[in-house]
Amino acid sequence: MLYGTPAARRRDAQRNRAAILEAASEVLAEDGAVALMPEIARRAGIGQATLYRHFADRHALTTAVLGYQLDLLETRVAAHAGHPAGFRDLLRETLHSQIELRGLVKLVRRFDNALQERYRQRVIAAFAGPMRAARDHGYVRADLVPEDLSLLFTMVQGVAEATGDVEAARAAADRSVDLVLEGVFQPDPGLVSDGP
Known part of the structure; x- marks a missing residue:
């Protein structure tokens, strides 16, 4: 043949x-x-x-790449199932991936709102279980809810796009990731001082 x-x-x-x-x-x-x-x-x-x-066309390709990246994300999240202490590393890794793929994020923002919302809900759904497990074990703030993760991703993306200089953007985004994570995660009880 x-x-x-x-x-x-x-x-x-x-x-x-x-x-x-x-x-x-x-x-x-x-x-x-x-x-x-x-x-x-x-x-x-x-x-x-x-x-x-x-x-x-580019729209079809962008849609497929986003689906591919979300598949990878869901695989990474699933690999952390049953390890609530690893939620911080998982979230850090995801926020860094978001910084690296900021070009994709910019293209996705051109999609219609309904499609953007569908993708956003998929990300939140992927993180909901591990986040609850981390919260139940005292690794994250007791008032943290899955929707808060959307705010974190939006904040980090804003910082990453604030400058055209790649290295400056990455440095600023890295700093924002550190600040964001400090606001989300509980301090290590062994490192908290009760006073002088």
């Missing part, structure tokens, strides 16, 4: 799609980078025709 078996074509298509999503994630992580389809195709090691067979 000239083009191989259907199963082989499906495997090739799955490989190509995965390569496209990885390449697009890289491009979107670069400050000032525009999700140019030719650059994504080049990094994925495929032709532009193959890219457009998978994703008709």
Whole structure:
């Protein structure tokens, strides 16, 4: 058969799609980078025709990349299940990923409000269980609720986008992550002094 078996074509298509999503994630992580389809195709090691067979336009690609990143996030969160003490590291890692993918976040803000809200709810749902477990074990503030996480993500994103200088943005965002986490997490009881 000239083009191989259907199963082989499906495997090739799955490989190509995965390569496209990885390449697009890289491009979107670069400050000032525009999700140019030719650059994504080049990094994925495929032709532009193959890219457009998978994703008709930038909106379709952005939507797929966001879904891919949310899948990765849900996998990371699931890996922390049953480890409430690790919630701080999980949240820090997620906030840093958000900083790295600020180009993607900017593109997502062009989506209609209903679609943005659907993605926001997916993130909050992913974190709700681990956050409750951390709260029940005394690792986070007793009044912390899942919706508060949306505020944290918004604050850190605002800081990350406040400057065009990549390193300055990352440094400011890192500082904001530290301040945010200090406001969310309970101090280590062994480090709290009762006075002089």
